[in-house]
Amino acid sequence: MTAGPSPETPLLEVQGLVKHFPAGGGGLFAADTGTVRAVDGVSFRLGRGETLALVGESGCGKTTLARTVALLYAPTAGSVRFQGRELTGLGRRDLKPARRRIQMIFQDPYSSLNPRLPVGAIIAEPLVIHGLGGRAEQRDRVAMLARQVGLGAADMDRYPHQFSGGQRQRIAIARALAVEPSLVIADEPVSALDVSIQSQVLNLMRDLQAAHGLTYLFISHDLAVVRHFADRVAVMYLGRIVEEAPADALFADPRHPYTRALIAAQPVVGRGKRRPGDVLPGDIPSPLRPPPGCAFHPRCPLAADICRQSAPALEAAGGEAGHRAACHFKDEAGP
Ligand code: SF4
Numbered sequence: 001m002t003a004g005p006s007p008e009t010p011l012l013e014v015q016g017l018v019k020h021f022p023a024g025g026g027g028l029f030a031a032d033t034g035t036v037r038a039v040d041g042v043s044f045r046l047g048r049g050e051t052l053a054l055v056g057e058s059g060c061g062k063t064t065l066a067r068t069v070a071l072l073y074a075p076t077a078g079s080v081r082f083q084g085r086e087l088t089g090l091g092r093r094d095l096k097p098a099r100r101r102i103q104m105i106f107q108d109p110y111s112s113l114n115p116r117l118p119v120g121a122i123i124a125e126p127l128v129i130h131g132l133g134g135r136a137e138q139r140d141r142v143a144m145l146a147r148q149v150g151l152g153a154a155d156m157d158r159y160p161h162q163f164s165g166g167q168r169q170r171i172a173i174a175r176a177l178a179v180e181p182s183l184v185i186a187d188e189p190v191s192a193l194d195v196s197i198q199s200q201v202l203n204l205m206r207d208l209q210a211a212h213g214l215t216y217l218f219i220s221h222d223l224a225v226v227r228h229f230a231d232r233v234a235v236m237y238l239g240r241i242v243e244e245a246p247a248d249a250l251f252a253d254p255r256h257p258y259t260r261a262l263i264a265a266q267p268v269v270g271r272g273k274r275r276p277g278d279v280l281p282g283d284i285p286s287p288l289r290p291p292p293g294c295a296f297h298p299r300c301p302l303a304a305d306i307c308r309q310s311a312p313a314l315e316a317a318g319g320e321a322g323h324r325a326a327c328h329f330k331d332e333a334g335p
Pocket of ligand 1: 256257258294295296297300301302303304307312326327328329330
């Protein structure tokens with residue numbers, strides 16, 4: 001008999017995860033042949049009931065990482081252990097139980113909902129796919145989930161286009177929870193919504209986390225959202241985690257120059273939106289040709305010769321347990 005996971009086993013353990021895509025071969029970017037290193041050796045653990053946020057600029061690899069963990073992409077290399085069980089290398093059939101327990105919520109609820117199905121059928125769809133319960137049980141569960149996300153019984157016969165963006169995201173959340181997942185991977189779940197609606201959806205996600213014992217992997221480019229929602233934060237740059245820490249420690253004492261730039265680029269009342277590009281030179285380089293040494297060195301205000309020659313490892317930084325940074329000068333005061 002195989003022993004089950006011990007209570008100390010993290011819900012999710014990712015080790016050295018790599019996802020590369022072949023590039024080029026024709027079209028507009030025919031010259032860009034080679035390998036896109038979208039995720040390039042990522043390791044992290046996620047405890048039960050925790051919320052880990054993945055942050056970084058567009059193109060840093062956070063969405064590819066999320067989709068690889070969610071088994072939507074087959075990893076190029078590395079390990080994904082879920083509830084103590086290795087998932088990489090499993091066939092479709094063996095993956096099915098894990099697919100049920102790992103659900104995703106996407107940025108655009110409209111395109112992720114079938115426009116031809118009424119909402120009740122959309123929420124019930126995963127139950128049907130996984131063959132869970134009879135019709136009456138499925139109907140009861142759909143009604144319970146609809147209530148929990150703030151939808152009424154009459155809404156079950158309406159279609160996605162009859163709802164606002166915030167309500168559509170509530171529908172998508174109810175559908176994700178239908179099959180009792182342990183891990184919900186939320187990819188920019190509120191970034192398409194008005195600011196006033198964002199906090200309602202985030203509060204709902206927090207309430208549902210408590211009610212259903214959920215663990216969240218939360219992808220966002222918005223540090224203001226992450227600061228209030230996540231227990232821990234991992235900052236990604238060009239396919240790698242460059243800093244990881246409990247949320248409070250990351251914002252109080254960022255050790256990586258890229259994290260400091262992201263924090264400095266947060267919008268300030270009266271000054272409007274800013275981007276990391278407003279406080280850093282240049283754009284994020286192509287993952288087809290990552291710079292040698294520390295991949296951040298072309299944009300880094302602290303870059304020295306060693307940075308161009310050797311890639312820093314992700315190691316303990318700051319004073320807080322679980323705080324790690326990948327920078328040769330992580331123990332020095334920032335600019
Ligand atoms: Fe900047 Fe060097 Fe640290 Fe990279 S290793 S973040 S280039 S100081």
